[in-house]
Amino acid sequence: MDDPxxxxxxxxxxxxxILAGIGEAYDWRLLDREPLAAERLPAGVxxxxxxVADVTDEEAVRRAVDGVGAVVHLAGDPRPNAPWDSVLANNIDGTRTVLAAAVDAGVDRFVFASSNHAVGAYETEDRTPDMYRKDDEFRLNGSELPRPSNLYGVxxxxxxxxxRYYHDHHDLSVACVRIGNLTKGHPPREYERGxxxxxxxxxxxxxxxxxxxADYEYEIVYGISDNDRKYYSIERAREALGYDPQDNSAAYTFGGEPKEEAEPDSA
Amino acid sequence: MDDPxxxxxxxxxxxxxILAGIGEAYDWRLLDREPLAAERLPAGVxxxxxxVADVTDEEAVRRAVDGVGAVVHLAGDPRPNAPWDSVLANNIDGTRTVLAAAVDAGVDRFVFASSNHAVGAYETEDRTPDMYRKDDEFRLNGSELPRPSNLYGVxxxxxxxxxRYYHDHHDLSVACVRIGNLTKGHPPREYERGxxxxxxxxxxxxxxxxxxxADYEYEIVYGISDNDRKYYSIERAREALGYDPQDNSAAYTFGGEPKEEAEPDSA
Incomplete structure (x- = not known):
């Protein structure tokens, strides 16, 4: 990708x-509602x-997408227990603002940070905790209808x-990543689900x-490592995107000594 | 149902x-943003x-759901080309307002007027017009992910x-009816899709x-008559709800003489 x-x-x-891992591989333009510390910026940025803008600020978003080739849209209220008014404005209306500005600017590709909370209610009392364990065969694969855990998941x-709408009606590739439990260093301990x-x-x-x-049209994939325990399939991410994960929570749970504390995240 | x-x-x-057909079968409470003409009210109402209230008026909605046993939620901006701000407020936020008020009031059942526009983009150039014809076997059955025609469909x-969220987290049965092309009298002429x-x-x-x-948990069904031409399956409506449609657009298209003009609707 040549464009920012x-x-x-x-x-x-x-x-x-993302920036820690591939910060030097792309020409980034960064948007956040808070200023970013200069020492955290990748080389070249x-x-x-x-x-510095809110994604609900349409004019600022239109200026931000001008001239970019792709958008990775992570912004929004990240709290699983966020109240409705906040997710309505920041996540629903905000995502629509960024999508509309992107297609108007001729952007080709839109990568959206979705969440495990879009499907959390598949974790029913009948299925848990078995579904969190290695030998259980229950899998979600991205073709299932949402069953949100909370209004954030909605x-x-x-x-x-x-x-999906902007993909079907405009020339925009869209990948939605239902992000699992992102933690730094090692997986959560004593937390099978995580x-x-x-x-x-x-x-x-x-x-x-x-x-x-990768080349794709519209995809919904799960964003997890290649864990022995899993109830999200990563097959579609492998096939459609060439995802080739290197990590597995089992290596930590049953083996190596963690070097630093987990920093839990529930994006 | 004894409660209103x-x-x-x-x-x-x-x-x-609905009121013309089953207006006398239930004890209705009616909500609309415009006053309803007295001569249009069913017997007993x-x-x-x-x-008279807007569904975005939370206090009015809370008063309206007080004491009812079920909600049939049709209110919203019905225009397929409605702008985003209107569907965001009236359809998304409005539906959430009614759902939240209903569960807080202990309502048991929520019937939601969804729309064919939630899945209109399955009608791709490759599939049309074949999918509109009698011998074509393409079917949507309600388990597929949305592919909206427009922001109204979103x-x-x-x-x-x-x-789905309020069903999974509260004791609320929810039926979503993806309403097709509702017309009075006879089906659209010269319009295969309709x-x-x-x-x-x-x-x-x-x-x-x-x-x-009927007794159910959460259902998404298609609301069409038993047309010879169809690309929406009505099997789930038959099985889960006991739907037994009496009409078929083929009877009009190829047979009987229409008695009055169609009144098109794109709910």
């Missing part, structure tokens, strides 16, 4: 994982490449549907790299 | 079809049973997802009657 890539929500946990499912949907920082950056490089 | 049924958007086309898909998704007034009233009477 706009990364919204660049200062959040997912944005930092200066404060001139940073737009907003993420709506972002996926908005992406181990089953663990996404390492390395695999996260690689997955978004593939979303920026 | 709240019908929102009662003055719209779908509401009028007085202007005291009519609430709002209807979001209403379905909100219904004939394939035709819903007669009689079948519409019967389908909503079944949504108020």
């Amino acid at each position: 890539v706009l990364l919204t929500g660049a200062g959040g946990r997912v944005g930092r994982a 200066t404060t001139e490449d940073v737009v 907003s993420k499912a709506t972002g996926e549907t908005l992406g 181990q089953a949907m663990w996404l390492s920082h390395r695999d996260c950056a690689h997955l978004f790299d593939r979303c920026l490089a | 049924v709240l019908l929102t958007g009662a003055g719209g086309r779908v509401g009028r079809a 007085t202007t005291e049973d009519v609430v 709002s209807k898909a979001t209403g379905e997802t909100l219904g 004939q394939a998704m035709w819903l007669s007034h009689r079948d519409c009233a019967h389908l909503f009657d079944r949504c108020l009477a």
Whole structure:
């Protein structure tokens, strides 16, 4: 990709994982509602490449997408327990604002940070905790209808549907990544569910790299490492995007000694 | 159902079809943003049973759901080309307002008017016009992900997802009816697509009657008559709800003489 890539929500946990892994592989434009510390910017990115704006500010978003070839849209209220008014404005209306501006600017590709919370209610009392364990065969693969855990999850499912609409009606490739449990260093301990949907920082950056490089139309994929425990299939991410994860929560749970504390995230 | 049924958007086309068919079968409370003409009210319904309010008015909605056993939620901007700000406020936020008020009031059942526009982009150039014809076997059955025709369709898909969330987290049965092409009298002429998704007034009233009477958890069904031409399956409506449609657009297209002009609707 020769044109710059706009990364919204660049200062959040997912944005930092992406920039730490592939910060030097693209020409970034970064957007966040808070200023980003200069020492956190990847090599080659200066404060001139940073737009401080809210994604609900249509004019600012239109300026931010001008001239970019792709958008990685992470911005939004990341709290699973966020109230409706916040996810309605920041996540639903905000995502629509970025999508509409992107297609108007002729952007080719839109990568959307969806969430495991879009499908959390598949984790029924009947299925849990068995579904979190290695021998259980239950899998979600991205073709299932949403069953949100919370209103945040509703907003993420709506972002996926908005992406589908803009893909079908405009020349825009859209990848929606239902991000699992992103933690730095090692998977959560004593938390089977988090181990089953663990996404390492390395695999996260690689997955978004593939979303920026692969050829596809519209995809919904799960963003988890290649964990022994899993109830999200990563087959579609492998096939459609060439995702090739290197990490597995089992290596930590049953083996190596963690070097640093997990930094939990529930994007 | 002994408790009253709240019908929102009662003055719209779908509401009028329902009240014309099953207006005397339930104890109705009617809500509309416009006053309803007294002569249009079903027998037994007085202007005291009519609430004139917008579904985005949370206090009015809370008063309207108080004491009802079920809600049939039709209200919203019905225009397929409605602008985003209107469907965001009236259809997405409005539906969430009614759902939240309903669960807080202990309502058991919520019937949601979704739309064919939630899935209109399955009608691709490759599939059309073949999919509109009798011998074509393509079917949507309600388990597929949304592919909206327009932002109105995005709002209807979001209403379905909100219904899923409130069903999964509260004791609320939810039926989402993806309404086809509702016309009074006879199906559209010279419009294959409209004939394939035709819903007669009689079948519409019967389908909503079944949504108020059957036992179910969460359902997405298609609301069309038993047309020879079809690309929406009505099997799930038959199985889950006991839907038994009496009309078929083929009877008009190839047979009987229409008695009155079609009144097109694109709910």
